[in-house]
Amino acid sequence: MTPSPLYEVAVALPVRGTFTYSGPVSEGSPVPAVGMRVVVPFRNRPATGYILGPAAADRDDILPMQSIVDAVPLFPESLVSFFRWLSAYYLHPIGEVIQGALPGGMDAGIAWYYHITETGIQALGEARLRENHRRILERLAAAPAERSALVGPGEKGVTAAVMNGLVQKGYVCREYRFEKDRVQHLTEAVVRLASYEAPADRAPSPDQMRILETVGRYGEIPMRLLRKEAPEATPARIQTLAKRNWIEIDRRIVYRDPFGETIDPEPLPRLTEEQGIAVERLSSAIGRGYRGMLLNGVTGSGKTEVYLQAARKAIDQQLDVLVLVPEIALISQIERAFRARFGGRVAILHSGLSEGKRFDEWHRILKREACIAIGTRSALFAPLAHVGLIIVDEEHDTSFKQDFGLRYHARDMAMVRAKLEGAVVVLGTATPSVQSWYNVSIGKLTQIRMSSRVEDRPLPTVELIDLGTRRDIRGTERFITPELQTAMTETLERGEQVLLYLNRRGFAALPVCAECGRPLRCRNCDISLTYHQQEDTYRCHYCGYAIDGSSACPECGSLKMKRLGIGTEKVESAVKGLFPKARVARMDRDAVRSRKSLLLLLKQLRNRDIDILIGTQMVTKGHDFPFITLVGILLADQSLHFPDFRAAERTYQIISQVAGRAGRGNQPGRVIVQTYTPKHFSVVSAIGGDDEAFYRQEIGYRKRLSYPPFSSMVQVLVHSKDPARAKGHAEELGRCMKQGRTQAEMRQILVMGPIQAFMARLANQHRWQLLLKSKNRKLLHDFLERLIEEHPGLFHPKQVGVILDVDPVFMM
Incomplete structure (x- = not known):
C-alpha cells in the first residue's frame, strides 16, 4: 500500500512552529494543495490548519488530516515564504499570522456537539442524578447541542469540566462539526439556449417562443432579467422549457459591488x-x-x-x-x-x-x-x-x-x-x-x-505666528488670531476656500468641576473625557465610555463644569460666530463616520459648497483640494510634546503635509502657522520646506541616543484587570530578561523597566511595559526566541496579557 503523502500544516492556534500530517484517509476528498484549510487532530482536539507545502517524516506517529475544508486554495503559494518571514520577525505564531491575513467571514470554526447515549437516557430515570446533570441530559435528549446551548435563562454556564465528567461516565458522547464560513458566495440563476432541436410536431407555443427569443438575444441571461424582459417567463413555463431540453438553467457567482458608481475613462495627462x-x-x-x-x-x-x-x-x-x-x-x-x-x-x-x-x-x-x-x-x-x-x-x-x-x-x-x-x-x-x-x-x-x-504651480507662502507672546489672551483669539481671521476674511471675499487644522476632535478636551477642580475622567482609563457638544456627551476616545453632558461631578456632586481646552467642535462653533454667512464643515472621525459621508464631503468641497473646512489629521492624508488657498494650522506644536522620540518627526510631517493642501489649483496658496515653539528645528524646517535640514538634525539626535534606525527595539506590554497581577508579572518578566542574558547579550541588549505605561490604565486594563533595545537586531530576536522557548508560561500566561511589539510606534 502506497503511504499517504505528508504535508506541513500551520495550526490556527497560539502555538509556535508547524506540524506534519498525512493526507486524509477518506475517499473522494479533494487533493491537498498549498493554501487550503484542513481540519487536523491537535492535542486531543480538532483544529483548523493551513497547508504550507509537502513535508518529510519527522516522527513515526504522524496522524492523518481529518478533512479538507476548501475546494480551492485561499492564498497562492508565493505568500507562504512571506507568512514565514512575518512569523519569525514579529515572534508571532504562523497559523495566527495566516488567520489574520484572511478576510473576515473566512473563519469557520470547529465546535463540539454533544449527544446523549443509551447510558445517559437510562441515567435520567435514576433519582440520585445531580440536578444540573439532569437538566443537561434532558436538553440533549431533545437534540444534540453545543455546550453554550445547554444553558437556560438565569442559569450558570456549563463548564468544560462538567461536560468532560459526563463523557467519562458514558452519559454523553461528542463529535466535532466544522461550521460553514459566515460569508459565502452569492449566486443567481442564469438561462441559456440548449443545443437540442425540437421535432416539428412539438414546436414551442407563441409564449414559449418569445421566451426563447429573449434568451437567444442575450446568449446567457440572469433569471431576474429574463422575467423583466419577457413577462411570459413564468416559473411553470421556464420549467417546461427546461424539461424539453430547449433551455439550460445554471447558477453563477455574483460579486457584491464595493464601488457604488461607475468611473469614466480619463485621457492621459501630459507629464512634467x-x-x-x-x-x-x-x-x-x-x-x-x-x-x-x-x-x-x-x-x-x-x-x-x-x-x-x-x-x-x-x-x-x-x-x-x-x-x-x-x-x-x-x-x-x-x-x-x-x-x-x-x-x-x-x-x-x-x-x-x-x-x-x-x-x-x-x-x-x-x-x-x-x-x-x-x-x-x-x-x-x-x-x-x-x-x-x-x-x-x-x-x-x-x-x-x-x-x-x-x-x-x-x-x-x-x-x-x-x-x-x-x-x-x-x-x-x-x-x-x-x-x-x-x-x-x-x-x-x-x-x-x-x-x-504640476503646471509649475508655486508652493504656498508660509507665515509664522508666535503664540508664546499671546499667552494672556482669552476667548476666540487664543486659537484664531487676528492675523488668521483677517486672512480668512480676504480669502472668503475672493470666493476661495479655507482649511483650518487642529488634531483634536470634540469641543473641550479637559472638562473640570468648577467647585472642586476635579477633572472628569474615564471610568475605565486613566484619561480625561472629552466633551462633544453636538451629542451633549462626555466621551473617552480610547474605550468609548460616555456619560451625559448634564452629569454631576463624581467627587462633589456639583453640576457646574468648566469645559477647558479646544477641539474641532469648539473651533467650528467659533468660526460660525465669526463668519455667520460662511458654509462650514468638519472633517474628523465624529463628522465623517462612513465612506459615503466622506465621499459626500469631498464632493461638496469639489463643487465649492463648503467655504471653511475644519479638520483633524484626516485632512493631511494626500487629499487634493484645488480651491483651498488658505490653510491655518492652529496649534502646530501640539504633537511635539508627546513622550515619544519620534515627536519632532511627526510635527515636521504634519506641518508640511497640512501646508501642502494650500494652492493646489490655479490660485497661489498661503499658510499661517500658529505655534508656541517657533524656534524648534522641526517647525523651522517645515516652514522653510527644508527636509534635508530636518533630517540632518534629527538623525544626529537619534544617533547620539541610539534610537532607531541605529538600534532595534521591542516593547513588552503586560496588562491585566488586576493591578497587582499586572505589576507582579511585569516584574517577573523583567527579572527573567535581565538574568537570562549571556555575557555577550548583557553587553549588547539593554532591558529597561518594568515601569507603568504612560497610559497606566486603558479599557479597565492595568498596563506595565518593558523596553528592549539593541544595535544587533538578530541578537535581540534570538534572545527573545530563546526566552519564549524556555519560559512559555511567562509569555503566554492564563490570567495576564503579554504583548510583544517589535519596532513599536505607539508606546503610550
Missing part, C-alpha cells in the same frame, strides 16, 4: 519633466528583480500619475500591482484614479467594506479577474500571485503600523514582500520618514526627487 524621469526610472526597473525606490515629491507634484504609468508597465508584463494607502479616507481618491485608467481590473480591500464585499474582492484577485489590489495595511496580504510592483503611498504615515494582534508595519513588510517576490517597491511621500531617509543613505532605497508642482 520630473514625472517623466520618475516614470522612466520605475518602468525600467519593473520585471528585473527587487528594487526599492523612495519617490520624494513635494505636495502637488503629481506622484499619483507616476504610480499609474508605472502600474501600466507592470500590467503590460503580466505582473500584478499592489497599492497601499494609510487610511480608508484616502482610498476613494486613488481608487477613482486607478479605475479611470484600468477599469474592472481593480479590486479594493479594507475593513470599511462589508464582510461579503471583502470576501468577493479577495476571490476576484485569487481568480486573477483583478490584477490591481488597492487598500489599507491589511491589503498587504492580497492574494496576488505574480506581484511586479508595490506602491506605498504616504509611506511616512504611522497608520501603517497595526496596534493589535500581529503588530506589523505595512510599509516595512511591503519591502519584504517585494524582495521575496522579486518586485519593485515604491515608497511615495512629500515628507519621508527618518527610516526611509536613512535607508537611502545606506543604499537600501534609491531616491527619486520631484521638487516642483
Whole structure:
C-alpha cells in the first residue's frame, strides 16, 4: 500500500512552529494543495490548519488530516515564504499570522456537539442524578447541542469540566462539526439556449417562443432579467422549457459591488519633466528583480500619475500591482484614479467594506479577474500571485503600523514582500520618514526627487505666528488670531476656500468641576473625557465610555463644569460666530463616520459648497483640494510634546503635509502657522520646506541616543484587570530578561523597566511595559526566541496579557 503523502500544516492556534500530517484517509476528498484549510487532530482536539507545502517524516506517529475544508486554495503559494518571514520577525505564531491575513467571514470554526447515549437516557430515570446533570441530559435528549446551548435563562454556564465528567461516565458522547464560513458566495440563476432541436410536431407555443427569443438575444441571461424582459417567463413555463431540453438553467457567482458608481475613462495627462524621469526610472526597473525606490515629491507634484504609468508597465508584463494607502479616507481618491485608467481590473480591500464585499474582492484577485489590489495595511496580504510592483503611498504615515494582534508595519513588510517576490517597491511621500531617509543613505532605497508642482504651480507662502507672546489672551483669539481671521476674511471675499487644522476632535478636551477642580475622567482609563457638544456627551476616545453632558461631578456632586481646552467642535462653533454667512464643515472621525459621508464631503468641497473646512489629521492624508488657498494650522506644536522620540518627526510631517493642501489649483496658496515653539528645528524646517535640514538634525539626535534606525527595539506590554497581577508579572518578566542574558547579550541588549505605561490604565486594563533595545537586531530576536522557548508560561500566561511589539510606534 502506497503511504499517504505528508504535508506541513500551520495550526490556527497560539502555538509556535508547524506540524506534519498525512493526507486524509477518506475517499473522494479533494487533493491537498498549498493554501487550503484542513481540519487536523491537535492535542486531543480538532483544529483548523493551513497547508504550507509537502513535508518529510519527522516522527513515526504522524496522524492523518481529518478533512479538507476548501475546494480551492485561499492564498497562492508565493505568500507562504512571506507568512514565514512575518512569523519569525514579529515572534508571532504562523497559523495566527495566516488567520489574520484572511478576510473576515473566512473563519469557520470547529465546535463540539454533544449527544446523549443509551447510558445517559437510562441515567435520567435514576433519582440520585445531580440536578444540573439532569437538566443537561434532558436538553440533549431533545437534540444534540453545543455546550453554550445547554444553558437556560438565569442559569450558570456549563463548564468544560462538567461536560468532560459526563463523557467519562458514558452519559454523553461528542463529535466535532466544522461550521460553514459566515460569508459565502452569492449566486443567481442564469438561462441559456440548449443545443437540442425540437421535432416539428412539438414546436414551442407563441409564449414559449418569445421566451426563447429573449434568451437567444442575450446568449446567457440572469433569471431576474429574463422575467423583466419577457413577462411570459413564468416559473411553470421556464420549467417546461427546461424539461424539453430547449433551455439550460445554471447558477453563477455574483460579486457584491464595493464601488457604488461607475468611473469614466480619463485621457492621459501630459507629464512634467520630473514625472517623466520618475516614470522612466520605475518602468525600467519593473520585471528585473527587487528594487526599492523612495519617490520624494513635494505636495502637488503629481506622484499619483507616476504610480499609474508605472502600474501600466507592470500590467503590460503580466505582473500584478499592489497599492497601499494609510487610511480608508484616502482610498476613494486613488481608487477613482486607478479605475479611470484600468477599469474592472481593480479590486479594493479594507475593513470599511462589508464582510461579503471583502470576501468577493479577495476571490476576484485569487481568480486573477483583478490584477490591481488597492487598500489599507491589511491589503498587504492580497492574494496576488505574480506581484511586479508595490506602491506605498504616504509611506511616512504611522497608520501603517497595526496596534493589535500581529503588530506589523505595512510599509516595512511591503519591502519584504517585494524582495521575496522579486518586485519593485515604491515608497511615495512629500515628507519621508527618518527610516526611509536613512535607508537611502545606506543604499537600501534609491531616491527619486520631484521638487516642483504640476503646471509649475508655486508652493504656498508660509507665515509664522508666535503664540508664546499671546499667552494672556482669552476667548476666540487664543486659537484664531487676528492675523488668521483677517486672512480668512480676504480669502472668503475672493470666493476661495479655507482649511483650518487642529488634531483634536470634540469641543473641550479637559472638562473640570468648577467647585472642586476635579477633572472628569474615564471610568475605565486613566484619561480625561472629552466633551462633544453636538451629542451633549462626555466621551473617552480610547474605550468609548460616555456619560451625559448634564452629569454631576463624581467627587462633589456639583453640576457646574468648566469645559477647558479646544477641539474641532469648539473651533467650528467659533468660526460660525465669526463668519455667520460662511458654509462650514468638519472633517474628523465624529463628522465623517462612513465612506459615503466622506465621499459626500469631498464632493461638496469639489463643487465649492463648503467655504471653511475644519479638520483633524484626516485632512493631511494626500487629499487634493484645488480651491483651498488658505490653510491655518492652529496649534502646530501640539504633537511635539508627546513622550515619544519620534515627536519632532511627526510635527515636521504634519506641518508640511497640512501646508501642502494650500494652492493646489490655479490660485497661489498661503499658510499661517500658529505655534508656541517657533524656534524648534522641526517647525523651522517645515516652514522653510527644508527636509534635508530636518533630517540632518534629527538623525544626529537619534544617533547620539541610539534610537532607531541605529538600534532595534521591542516593547513588552503586560496588562491585566488586576493591578497587582499586572505589576507582579511585569516584574517577573523583567527579572527573567535581565538574568537570562549571556555575557555577550548583557553587553549588547539593554532591558529597561518594568515601569507603568504612560497610559497606566486603558479599557479597565492595568498596563506595565518593558523596553528592549539593541544595535544587533538578530541578537535581540534570538534572545527573545530563546526566552519564549524556555519560559512559555511567562509569555503566554492564563490570567495576564503579554504583548510583544517589535519596532513599536505607539508606546503610550
